[in-house]
Amino acid sequence: MKLTIIGVGLIGGSIALKLRENHFVDYVYGVDQSEQHLAEAAALGIIDEGASLEHALKNADLIVLAIPVDSARKLLPKVLDLVQEHQTVMDVGSTKTGIVQSVQNHNNRSRFVAFHPMWGTENSGPKSAIADSFTGKAGVICDREHSAPDALKIVQKAAEQLEMNLLYMDSDSHDVHTAYISHISHITSYALANTVLEKEREEDTIFQLASSGFSSTVRLAKSHPEMWVPIFRQNKENVLDVLNEHITQLRKFKSALEKDNYDYLEELIRNANKIRGLLG
Amino acid sequence: MKLTIIGVGLIGGSIALKLRENHFVDYVYGVDQSEQHLAEAAALGIIDEGASLEHALKNADLIVLAIPVDSARKLLPKVLDLVQEHQTVMDVGSTKTGIVQSVQNHNNRSRFVAFHPMWGTENSGPKSAIADSFTGKAGVICDREHSAPDALKIVQKAAEQLEMNLLYMDSDSHDVHTAYISHISHITSYALANTVLEKEREEDTIFQLASSGFSSTVRLAKSHPEMWVPIFRQNKENVLDVLNEHITQLRKFKSALEKDNYDYLEELIRNANKIRGLLG
Numbered sequence: 001m002k003l004t005i006i007g008v009g010l011i012g013g014s015i016a017l018k019l020r021e022n023h024f025v026d027y028v029y030g031v032d033q034s035e036q037h038l039a040e041a042a043a044l045g046i047i048d049e050g051a052s053l054e055h056a057l058k059n060a061d062l063i064v065l066a067i068p069v070d071s072a073r074k075l076l077p078k079v080l081d082l083v084q085e086h087q088t089v090m091d092v093g094s095t096k097t098g099i100v101q102s103v104q105n106h107n108n109r110s111r112f113v114a115f116h117p118m119w120g121t122e123n124s125g126p127k128s129a130i131a132d133s134f135t136g137k138a139g140v141i142c143d144r145e146h147s148a149p150d151a152l153k154i155v156q157k158a159a160e161q162l163e164m165n166l167l168y169m170d171s172d173s174h175d176v177h178t179a180y181i182s183h184i185s186h187i188t189s190y191a192l193a194n195t196v197l198e199k200e201r202e203e204d205t206i207f208q209l210a211s212s213g214f215s216s217t218v219r220l221a222k223s224h225p226e227m228w229v230p231i232f233r234q235n236k237e238n239v240l241d242v243l244n245e246h247i248t249q250l251r252k253f254k255s256a257l258e259k260d261n262y263d264y265l266e267e268l269i270r271n272a273n274k275i276r277g278l279l280g
Numbered sequence: 281m282k283l284t285i286i287g288v289g290l291i292g293g294s295i296a297l298k299l300r301e302n303h304f305v306d307y308v309y310g311v312d313q314s315e316q317h318l319a320e321a322a323a324l325g326i327i328d329e330g331a332s333l334e335h336a337l338k339n340a341d342l343i344v345l346a347i348p349v350d351s352a353r354k355l356l357p358k359v360l361d362l363v364q365e366h367q368t369v370m371d372v373g374s375t376k377t378g379i380v381q382s383v384q385n386h387n388n389r390s391r392f393v394a395f396h397p398m399w400g401t402e403n404s405g406p407k408s409a410i411a412d413s414f415t416g417k418a419g420v421i422c423d424r425e426h427s428a429p430d431a432l433k434i435v436q437k438a439a440e441q442l443e444m445n446l447l448y449m450d451s452d453s454h455d456v457h458t459a460y461i462s463h464i465s466h467i468t469s470y471a472l473a474n475t476v477l478e479k480e481r482e483e484d485t486i487f488q489l490a491s492s493g494f495s496s497t498v499r500l501a502k503s504h505p506e507m508w509v510p511i512f513r514q515n516k517e518n519v520l521d522v523l524n525e526h527i528t529q530l531r532k533f534k535s536a537l538e539k540d541n542y543d544y545l546e547e548l549i550r551n552a553n554k555i556r557g558l559l560g
Binding site (some may be wrong): 118122138140165167177178180181182184185187188189190191192193194195196197198199200205206208209210214215216217218219220221222223224225228229232233236239240241242243244245246247249250251252253254257258260262265266268269270271272273274275276278279 | 398402418420445447457460462464469470473474476478487489494496500503505508513520521522529545546551553554556
């Protein structure tokens with residue numbers, strides 16, 4: 001099987017590495033605006049050749065769209081214009097309603113499978129790609145009924161090769177859940193970084209003191225705006241809904257402290273501790 | 281050297297394990313309200329014997345107070361009442377102004393060294409103790425000028441055995457910095473857990489979807505109120521100050537989204553990205 005990765009970055013690169021390692025694919029085309037990323041990806045053994053979109057589409061069995069969600073939404077209709085009945089296209093985006101809408105009336109809609117691997121790091125670019133990234137993580141397929149059975153099967157097999165746990169839901173539900181589980185964490189982390197950068201003028205002190213707790217909480221704040229602004233934009237309503245709730249929850253902690261109501265503070269913390277049971 | 285650990289939990293237990301492994305101490309007394317923790321600590325080789333406070337103090341060279349900061353503040357004066365000139369007492373608390381004030385006029389003040397190892401996990405109890413926990417982490421000694429030179433030296437040596445990087449500051453500065461670097465992260469994490477628990481009624485979905493990003497952001501929300509309510513209480517003013525700033529920062533993200541001002545959203549994220557340079 002031949003694979004085309006559009007966007008040879010963290011996610012696209014990690015997928016290519018793993019599928020090649022498992023011999024699920026035997027040739028990988030890379031498509032990227034950045035010549036440097038293509039050169040790095042070739043040097044790292046992620047792709048066999050950098051190619052034009054047209055060339056890479058013509059020869060591939062499976063096409064993975066691994067670019068920011070705004071670009072993916074624009075490019076997907078053009079990709080579907082070019083694919084044949086035997087080809088399968090999947091994306092990896094963190095929002096789904098927008099991209100699915102962009103091709104809902106497309107003649108080749110059934111060749112597309114909306115996919116979201118629930119894994120990422122704050123790093124980007126082919127050098128950050130890791131073959132075993134997806135092992136044991138959730139992989140969500142959205143609106144499966146709009147994909148052709150054979151296209152669905154190829155994506156299921158690819159996810160199996162990536163050692164992911166497959167879940168199925170509709171795009172709208174996906175975007176609600178990811179607002180809770182992923183998008184709000186990023187906003188919290190960005191805001192926390194900005195808080196510390198605003199209030200803590202002694203930068204050396206941050207560096208020297210930063211505990212593992214702090215580092216893990218602000219880790220996501222290193223994530224790039226090129227990826228995250230489009231996600232927040234496409235999932236604006238859900239993200240705002242959760243963000244409002246989060247501010248309300250923070251105000252409860254503020255109120256408990258201001259009023260020296262430590263019983264209430266304890267109650268808030270005991271409630272938060274319930275997350276332990278859910279995360280294991 | 282003989283060691284007494286008052287509170288054989290995560291921190292006390294980890295210190296004992298490492299200092300014993302390095303042969304820095306050759307006998308460890310454990311003092312704990314929980315008989316079960318004492319039995320577990322003995323079974324795990326963390327302590328040689330569980331003892332009464334009086335007995336454990338009489339025979340130890342170094343006494344480590346590793347209990348919640350409210351209890352530590354109450355117990356420290358009593359411990360100093362009982363110690364002799366050749367003995368050294370250190371604490372491990374996450375707030376320092378309160379505990380230092382509690383003994384500022386004590387006759388044996390100079391036998392006490394205010395210490396804060398910048399490490400912890402969301403777990404507690406002797407079973408969570410790990411010998412190598414502190415390697416490469418910051419260890420803060422506060423108000424060193426109020427400790428006797430020989431007491432200071434013993435704590436410095438212990439910190440060296442724990443492989444920590446020593447820093448020195450006054451208690452008030454310490455409490456300001458830890459509000460930024462550690463305490464606010466916990467409040468954010470608790471509030472985020474409560475947000476998700478409030479909004480996401482499908483608990484199975486949380487469990488199945490939870491990405492590594494989410495898990496690392498809410499990891500701290502598993503931390504127990506017994507430890508954290510007293511910390512927030514003792515550091516109330518600093519924590520409120522940072523919490524207010526954090527809510528202000530979150531409101532900026534909210535405003536950017538509500539107004540569809542994606543240039544501003546990008547600017548907020550680019551600013552947060554600067555944390556990368558500080559955390560490495």
